[in-house]
């Protein structure tokens with residue numbers, strides 16, 4: 409096995425092991441940060457929904473208070489505003505969703521699906537829990553879900569959500585008498601549910617990983633080339649020259665040149681020693697010849 413081959417083999421083993429360890433560590437880190445990124449997006453949507461709700465109840469509802477007496481305007485309802493805003497958002501970002509999933513909803517579109525009903529029941533069983541994040545498979549791929557309970561905090565909500573008799577007539581005319589009633593103060597009636605696709609940040613993590621492998625791989629290749637070139641130039645070539653000279657001398661050839669020792673100090677001193685040995689050998693041969 410040549411020197412070059414051995415050195416390259418050692419380098420390949422060390423680099424390979426290093427790259428494998430780095431990949432393993434970085435993959436975990438990148439996937440973690442992808443998950444955090446998706447969760448940040450979900451949190452942002454949750455905050456936007458809250459802002460839309462607050463804006464509606466604080467800025468819009470008071471303006472339309474007079475009109476509401478004659479005609480019920482759902483535009484004054486926070487749940488309606490948040491629902492419509494995210495409906496529009498979905499036109500640009502179809503994989504992002506916000507829903508106020510409710511077991512007994514006023515608007516049938518808000519009725520909780522099976523898995524959402526499980527989330528609501530979970531919040532009912534653990535009233536202290538303020539937030540729950542989970543991962544689920546959907547037809548569009550893996551989605552990260554952030555859920556928060558919707559609790560009826562104030563009796564003012566019961567104007568529309570207690571009994572049909574208590575609700576404004578215009579409200580009943582629009583939403584009917586069958587659902588969205590019977591809510592109680594303190595009850596968890598539903599859950600705000602934000603879904604964001606996990607694929608986007610995961611794809612980003614994979615791209616970063618690919619770029620990392622390319623950069624590290626290219627650096628390692630450059631190190632290989634540099635080490636090989638240095639080895640050939642400073643060690644292998646002088647050694648070959650020396651072995652050629654030694655070969656010629658051992659065959660008794662005449663006019664064999666001196667070893668030209670240049671370069672690294674180790675090779676220079678080896679060359680000097682070789683030339684000394686050669687002179688001693690020639691002297692010994694001359695003495696023998698006499």
Ligand code: HEC
Nearest residue numbers: 485487488491508510513514515518558564565567568588
């Ligand atoms: C003036 C009547 C009215 C009041 C008061 C009211 N809501 Fe509603 N609420 C509605 C209407 C109308 C909808 C359906 C909106 C839609 O079509 O998306 C609704 C929907 C909801 C929803 C979405 C689920 C569903 O039932 O469709 C939640 C959650 C909700 N309301 C919570 C509350 C809370 C909490 C309060 C008190 C802070 C409250 N509401 C007060 C009229 C009202």
